[in-house]
Amino acid sequence: MSTAPAGGREFMPRIGAGLPPGERPMIAAIRSIPGHEGRLAAAVATLTAAVRREPGCLEFRAFQDVADPGVLYLYEIYADTDAFRVHLTTDHVARFFTELARHSRTDAKALVQLVELDVP
Template structure:
């Protein structure tokens, strides 16, 4: 095993409410299809989590070794519960085998209000 850290730190300073985020994951050359398969399994499992509002996975058209995961959880507690699941632990093992990613692949987001909204 490498010394890469996969578990993101979830601080107490995140805003309340929905917890949107995006992860960009790059495959080790030659591992693209194995990583895609692991992401497909993860996508199915995460969509069944009670706190998951949306989980969508995408493959980059211009770079088929790059994947984008778009996630929204009901709140920070739902995201913490997500991180504690067995399917996430399994996915972290797959990430180590088939990607160059680590916890830095995940970016926490804050939605901007539409113009004219309160």
């Protein structure tokens, strides 16, 4: 799978070796190219429906910024790092990377790996 469909941007996130075991939460902020907001939102909706059917996906939710409709946020939780790795190999993710190249200013840095705070 190509990690840079257009413009030399990298879309495939790097998965660090130091991630803790267990659930793999993350969030991504995706910024559309002006005038491409609707097409990017449609691509995100298509991706969301497909990812929710993945066996390792525990949660996948898409949000639009109220103040800036050209910014979309993806909140994702996978069962573990291996489930996230499988997610990255799917055809729907490859298609989404192509749509990101066409309709956004985003690259792999938009995805932030999270670790839940241990709060008693």
